Amino acid sequence: MAHITTVALDADDTLWQNEQFFRLTEQRFTALLKDYTDAPDLSDQLITAVTRNLSFYGFGIKGFTLSMVETALEVTDHRVPGTVIAEILAAGRELLSHPVETLPYVDQALSHLQETHRLILVTKGDIFDQERKLAASGLAEFFAAIEIVSDKTPATYARIFAQHTDGADRTVMVGNSLKSDILPALAAGGFAVYVPHELTWPYEHAEEPVGEQRYARIEHLGQLPQAITSFDSR
Structure with a gap:
């Protein structure tokens, strides 16, 4: 027994709660890129990047933020403006300040x-x-x-x-x-x-x-x- x-x-x-804040940030990420790419599967590409980068950055907000930056560069052929990258980094920082x-x-x-x-x-x-x-x-x-x-x-x-x-x-x-x-x-x-x-x-x-x-x-x-x-x- x-x-x-x-x-x-x-x-x-x-x-x-945790995942809901990542989902909101993911929505903000796709909205930031809508004027710079017509890629129909931004969320899927972001998830692929996050998964691919787990062995480098591990789990958590930092790896997620770096993967957003990497995805933004990939889907825009590196044409995404620096101002958008700055917004993506800001979105990542905001993940660190959500109330529990x-x-x-x-x-x-x-x-x-x-x-x-x-x-x-x-x-x-x-x-x-x-x-x-x-x-x-x-x-x-x-x-x-x-x-x-x-x-x-x-x-x-x-x-x-x-x-x-x-x-x-x-x-x-x-x-x-x-x-x-x-x-x-x-x-x-x-x-x-x-x-x-x-x-x-x-x-x-x-x-x-x-x-x-x-x-x-x-x-x-x-x-x-x-x-x-x-x-x-x-």
Whole structure:
């Protein structure tokens, strides 16, 4: 019988809104370029550039901003005015100043689980931005450990489980990304709870596990305590 003692949680679009600000910036990006290119798939080209550049810039706002600049140059054959590049850079900086809006049931779920479990935060992206958002969220006090990582792989989770938990078989990872939060945590031997968000970056899409006893799906974090209890009873 499983007995979960540690709950690891993702941050962006699990604890607070994130992707919506990238979508708004993407719309601003396409509007800035509409007079300089007739490319019909600017958003797709931007996503391609961001994905291509992950190995160079990693996840986060800085890589997204540099990819917007790169895409603007590519689709205009380097004819885009410097003023537009300046606007794109400004849009990237504004991403770093959006207010942090926690998602429904976050405070209630963390307050409840803190009484019975060790909570750790496992998030990826730019350290500066993630630390800013965590501080602004007011949620830092709930977590016994905070891990800001460059990527989420089975090896990443294996290290975190070994360092901060009673073992993978006593740990559940909670997040909105099947690719980054769920599948690699399961591969590392942990449990996983998927909390879908209405906006998910295409890079994070993956197929849900089928027939996996260490996996659960919930609609919001208010259902998380019950999901963890269900693991303990299996």
